[in-house]
Amino acid sequence: MSLLGMLGYFVAVWTFVTVWHGAESSRWHTWWSYDSGISGPRYWGMLNPHWSLCKKGRNQSPVNIEPKALLFDPSLNSLEIKGNAITGMLANMGYSLTLDVDLGSHWSHGVNISGGPLSYTYRVFQLRVHFSHSDTDGSEHTVEGRGFSSELHIFAFNSDLYENITSAMTSPRGILCMAIFLKVSNATNPHFERIHRALDDVLYKGDKREVSYLELRGLLPQTDHYMTYEGSLTHPACHETVTWVIYNKPVYISSTQIAGLRRLKQDTKSNPVLLMAGNIRPVQSLNQRTIRTNINLGEGACSMERDINYAVNHNYFQYQRESYSFP
Ligand SMILES: *[C@@H]1O[C@H](CO)[C@@H](O)[C@H](O)[C@H]1NC(C)=O
Ligand SMILES: *[C@@H]1O[C@H](CO)[C@@H](O)[C@H](O)[C@H]1NC(C)=O
Ligand SMILES: *[C@@H]1O[C@H](CO)[C@@H](O)[C@H](O)[C@H]1NC(C)=O
Numbered sequence: 001m002s003l004l005g006m007l008g009y010f011v012a013v014w015t016f017v018t019v020w021h022g023a024e025s026s027r028w029h030t031w032w033s034y035d036s037g038i039s040g041p042r043y044w045g046m047l048n049p050h051w052s053l054c055k056k057g058r059n060q061s062p063v064n065i066e067p068k069a070l071l072f073d074p075s076l077n078s079l080e081i082k083g084n085a086i087t088g089m090l091a092n093m094g095y096s097l098t099l100d101v102d103l104g105s106h107w108s109h110g111v112n113i114s115g116g117p118l119s120y121t122y123r124v125f126q127l128r129v130h131f132s133h134s135d136t137d138g139s140e141h142t143v144e145g146r147g148f149s150s151e152l153h154i155f156a157f158n159s160d161l162y163e164n165i166t167s168a169m170t171s172p173r174g175i176l177c178m179a180i181f182l183k184v185s186n187a188t189n190p191h192f193e194r195i196h197r198a199l200d201d202v203l204y205k206g207d208k209r210e211v212s213y214l215e216l217r218g219l220l221p222q223t224d225h226y227m228t229y230e231g232s233l234t235h236p237a238c239h240e241t242v243t244w245v246i247y248n249k250p251v252y253i254s255s256t257q258i259a260g261l262r263r264l265k266q267d268t269k270s271n272p273v274l275l276m277a278g279n280i281r282p283v284q285s286l287n288q289r290t291i292r293t294n295i296n297l298g299e300g301a302c303s304m305e306r307d308i309n310y311a312v313n314h315n316y317f318q319y320q321r322e323s324y325s326f327p
């Protein structure tokens with residue numbers, strides 16, 4: 001072997017060992033992105049053996065919702081939400097803005113959710129916000145192929161069956177995620193304003209700031225109507241342990257409020273090149289799954305029509321009903 005060849009060999013081994021070692025300690029875990037490059041969503045499943053579901057999973061999220069394919073399930077009741085105020089740490093995680101709820105807080109008893117499609121009680125532990133540079137493709141889930149300005153995820157874990165978030169995340173019926181579409185209007189949302197005002201303190205990756213006594217109910221739309229299906233986390237490791245509940249009405253925030261989100265950086269202060277905006281996983285195949293709803297699409301015309309927010313194809317259901325009503 002020539003001297004140059006040997007040198008190349010050592011450099012290669014050294015690089016491998018360094019990268020691998022760095023990876024093992026902490027970097028590996030965060031070495032993914034929303035780019036179109038090799039750290040992006042299409043390759044998540046290949047970056048780490050523990051993330052193989054991102055590629056192989058057949059029950060992945062997000063998905064596109066086709067209103068005409070929704071299944072009305074009369075057994076779906078309203079969600080029962082106990083508690084309201086949460087206190088927690090708002091953090092810029094680089095690829096996303098999260099609020100980790102302080103589950104041991106003496107000031108608030110947190111929020112517990114049951115009912116609806118759930119057989120267990122779930123405890124809210126994290127909020128996460130997805131958004132992009134545009135008002136029409138900032139959500140992960142889409143309705144008839146169309147996106148919204150932003151999508152808020154409220155994560156809760158099954159506290160009946162699991163001791164902690166980590167074990168719930170990887171176990172059956174472990175996680176509930178309530179998804180709320182955010183739409184830009186010219187009215188300032190007073191509840192979202194609590195988060196908006198804290199954004200200047202979390203501009204860069206690693207920044208954290210406490211937000212106390214945030215009223216969770218204020219961030220939910222005024223409706224009991226939702227869509228639900230079984231899916232996955234929309235980021236690595238893509239565990240298929242999530243029951244999704246997607247509200248049938250958006251919540252409105254102002255253009256100033258969304259502009260605040262769009263200023264967040266993906267990098268640290270010393271290298272603030274990339275913006276966080278665009279933290280959207282592309283929609284995944286629904287495969288054999290059905291999306292159920294508690295919106296009674298077939299019932300009478302006028303009174304329900306008002307409540308159907310995402311352009312449900314009423315004629316389709318009308319047609320279905322008639323076709324079954326032959327004597
Ligand atoms: C939620 O459940 C936990 C137990 O898991 C309990 O300690 C807490 O008080 C409950 N909070 C509310 C608001 O019901
Ligand atoms: C979570 O709970 C599991 C099982 O109850 C336990 O083995 C594990 O150590 C716990 N993890 C943490 C981080 O507390
Ligand atoms: C938005 O602004 C327009 C014009 O400035 C005004 O007519 C309208 O009422 C506003 N809408 C809301 C929801 O504030």
